Amino acid sequence: MPTLTIDNQQVTVHDGATVFEAAEQLGIVIPHFCYHKALGAVGACRMCAVTVHAGIFKGLQMACLLKVEEGMVVTTGDPRSVEFRARVAEWQMLNHPHDCPVCDEGGECQLQEMTIAGGHGRRRYRGEKRTYNNQQLGPFIAQEMNRCIQCYRCVRTYRDYCGGRDFGVMGSRNRVFFGRFQAGPLESDFSGNIVDVCPTGVLTDKTYRFKSRHWDLQEAASVCPHCSLGCATLPGGRYRELQRVRSGINEQVNGCFICDRGRFGSSYVNHPDRPRQARLAEQPVTVVDALQQLAGQARELIETHGPEAVLLLGSSRATLETNWLLQRWAAELGCRPPLLAAHTPRHQAARVAAFDLADRLASLAEVRQADLLVLFAVDPLAEAPLLAVALRQAVRNGGRVLVYDPRPVELPCEFEHQSLTVLQIRNLLAEETVESTLLRELLDRAARPVLIGGGDLLGAGGLRHLQRLATKASSALRPCLVHPVLGGPNSFGSALLSPPEPGEDDLLTRLESGRVKMLVCLETDPLLEAPDGERFADTLTRLDELVVFDYLPTPLSVHATLFIPSTAPVEAAGSFINNEGRLQLFGRVIEPGLPIAVTGGGDHPPREFFTVTPGSDPQPAWQLLQQLLGGRADLQAVRQRMQVALPCLAGFAELQPGGPGLRAAAAVAPGRFEESLPEQPLGSLQLLVTPARYGSDLFSRYADKLAPRFSAAGIILNPQDAAERGLNAGERVILDTDAGSYRLPLTCHAGLAAGCALVENSAAFPHLVPGGELGFCQVSAEVAHD
Amino acid sequence: MPLLRDIKGSFQPFWVTLRNMFRKPVTVQYPEQRPELPERYRARLILTRDPDGAERCVACYLCSAACPVDCISLQAAEAEDGRRYAAWFRLNFARCIFCGLCTEACPTLAIQVTADFELAGRDPLKLVYEKEDLLVDHCGRQPDYNFYRQTGIGVTAPRGGNPGESPPVDVKDLLP
Ligand code: SF4
Ligand code: SF4
Ligand code: SF4
Ligand code: SF4
Ligand code: FES
Secondary structure (H helix, E strand, O other), X not given: OXXXXXXXXXXXXXXXXXXXXXXXXXXOOOOOOXXXXXXXXXXXXXXXXXXXXXXXXXXEEEOOOOEOOOOOEEEOOOHHHHHHHHHHHHHHOXXXXXXXXXXXXXXXXXXXXXXXHOOOOOOOOOOOEEEOOOOOOOOOEEXXXXXXXXXXXXXXXXXXXXXXXXXXXXXXXXXXXXXXXXXXXXXXXXXXXXXHHOOOOOEEEHHHOOOOOHHHOEEOOEEOOOOOOOOEEEEEEEOOEEEEEEEOOEOOOOEOOOOHHHHHHHHHHHOOXXXXXXXXXXXXXXXXXXXXXXXXXXXXXXXXXXXXXXXXXXXXXXXXXXXXXXXXXXXXXXXXXXXXXXXXXXXXXXXXXXXXXXXXXXXXXXXXXXXXXXXXXXXXXHHOHXXXXXXXXXXXXXXXXXXXXXXXXXXXXXXXXXXXXXXXXXXXXXXXXXXXHHHHHHHHHOOOEEEEEEHHHHHHHHHHHHHHHHHHHOOOOOOOEEEEEOOOOOHHHHHHHOOOOOOOOOHHXXXXXXXXXEEEEEOOOHHHHOOOHHHXXXXXXXXXXXXXXXXXXXXXXXXXXXXXXXXXXXXXXXXXXXXXXXXXXXXXXXXXXXXXXXXOOOOOOOOOOOOOOOOOOOEOHHHHHHHHHOOOOOHHHHHHHHHHHOHHHOOHHHOOOOOOOEEOOOOOOOOOOOOOOOOOOOOOEXXXXXXXXXXXXXXXXXXXXXXXXXXXXXXXXXXXXXXXXXXXXXXXXXXXXXXXXXXXXXXXOOOOOOOEEEEEEOOOOOOOOOOXXXXXXXXXXXXXXX | OHHHHHXXXXXXXXXXXXXXXXXXXXXXXXXXXXXXXXOOOOOOEEEOEOOOOOEOOOOOOHHHHHOOOOOEEEEEEEOOOOOEEEEEEEXXXXXXXXXXXXXXXXXXXXXXXXXXOOOOOOOHHHHEEOHHHHXXXXXXXXXXXXXXXXXXOOOOOOOOOOOOEEEEOOOOOOOO
């Protein structure tokens, strides 16, 4: 623990720290370009020069590279280093095109800041400026190479940190170029991060091109809703339009980076068909009237038909506060407690995570530090993209990754893939086999093992076996942690609020009983978000009233007899609990309302003035529920009541958006093993439904920015299975499942385990939803019609 | 001596009036008589064009950031050829204090002041000028500056074709 003096202040830092980090600890920011805390130092830019007065290397030194020694004396404001840094800023500007007014980085550009800080205002060099031709890098990233200062941050992020292969540095002497070998869309699912790291305007967000300046944006710390990991984000909006998302920083979760789904999938907020008006039987009504109508009808139905008559349905994409208030409203109405998720198997898997696994949940930070990671039925790039990046960091630190999955899993790092069917994986977890003994030995030898389980394919039963394996592999010296991957951004939260009850029945059983007269869907559409959408659709005709609260133009909202618009997650504060039980708050970024780009039709905003903002009817769901409850408490007061009612949420009311969040730890309550694995019918294939990387979760499905990455519908078989059935790749085949028959084009992939059929849930194929019970299907050739 | 002071105070104004009655009046009989304003007088703002006749404004938002009373709002957009321009640009003269800070912030010399001060009217909405109302057909006080002919991103001139630039490098060239 050396102690040194920087600018006359003493600081003690850990061994191996650099002068840069020591200064940061004192709150002194040394100017820099190439250093980035996630990427480390490379000493490429020479901007971080400081003067060392006492130490082994005296004189001008690069703070980002220089390791701290005991008794060092360093100054950052010494004339020598100030002069040196000013010259560095000046030569960084030698080839700069002087086009800041038309550059999207302007206003948040490190080069601008350093140039101004260095006092450089006039170009003295009389030589010619070097220029480059730009590349088309696809729909997300715009490139303007003339602005490059060769700091290498982009390559270090894209290749080294995120494991992308198709972007790099090429060329020699002062022709060094950062891009692809040939123009074309960037392939990595994490490409957007190079926008955040590039300290100049070379790499900018194409979807945000020329929209706003940073100083005009409304921003707030937020949480990404696109998967269960809950990465920290910084969305920004202006003129009532959500315009971009940057990565936030949460060292426990995503670190400094996010995936492209989270970054470019935010435009659902601006969807042109977004319902913004309350409707009663197709007629516009005010929100107040709609709520009155709802409260009156619900009470009446319960009085005449009993507590079963009204069914309240919460959601894994509604906030924790909303789901909790829904429970309070049910108690007040006297109906049965609400179901907090439409997707029962996913909800049960989330309950295993919340209760059985409560004491051994691993954060993404722990995944990054693990030395052995075993993935059971998880395809990170599809289910939890940033997990793939975390796995890569583990491998870069010397860790080993084993994957048991039927799908042709791709990862941006080295890993060993065992292609097993879901049944085989579940047997591996449940029984003592040779393979499982070998695995146990590996786990016993590991210092920091983490098991990662996909809730969708393993289900609650599989996750419980995973928990048992983790318990066996734990020792007094070190635990074996589990990182479960769940369905929605608040699946864990919904589960935490509704501990399993004996004799519980699910949504469809209740609806099919015929006793339900009114269904209230709070920010959920079981037609798209639950398995058996068609069975659900059939039950709708038996209802007298279908009430929908939502902010997305879902098909269910069209069917609703009473529709009440709620706000999207960025339009109101709230909280989600991510897959490892981390309670995170998010703030309000923009206020709800029709974007000015819409009201003005792209031209000047209308010249009429109103006292209310057009399209500003949507209210936060928690606020609507508060009105139904007749309460006036604000969000803070609701949180206070929640932390009193639920001890596992202690500290909720003091939490702030941003920061690491809070582990919401429930008491461990192991569930029962009710494992009876289904038998695979002869000649059938195991049906695997996986989320498409883009367009599976409803947020990204309604995000037009992601449309270029949407995939087409299709079915994938192992070539051997296809040959056995006489099917050829490229032709249309018939997929017969319990839920229905579908005609899909066939692709063959040797990476898919034999005996499985793989379909992707996406906008193009919404019929089968991931995470259902283990099912079987038949695939056959299309019968030619005569 | 308050009494003496009061007497003096009662008569002095008459004296001042009397003295000025024989001076040449400075009042200008506006509007019959036009006032002569200094050349750099700051009144109605205009959006000028560059010497090639294209809109100068690149919608950089600097004027709206500089404006102390927040009376400029605009939205940038991209033209087919990559040129950045203002899709709309609104300036509220009912709020403008004619400080000229916007013109100082403007990096392209697009927004400029004129000496036309005759903006008064009864309807404040008429003082909300849109881009069509602001855009003029000349270069204003700066006849020769053209941002896109100075800046090296190749919108008006081909890439590497502006003064002081070398043609684009061949990045696959390995020669020393
Ligand atoms: S493109 Fe940006 S991040 Fe990459 S080297 Fe150039 S300035 Fe640095
Ligand atoms: S990994 Fe999940 S939570 Fe994180 S940015 Fe991507 S979609 Fe959002
Ligand atoms: S002159 Fe001053 S007040 Fe008027 S628009 Fe310009 S900056 Fe704003
Ligand atoms: S500062 Fe000049 S170029 Fe920029 S938006 Fe204003 S008028 Fe246009
Ligand atoms: S930050 Fe130290 S050399 Fe670039």
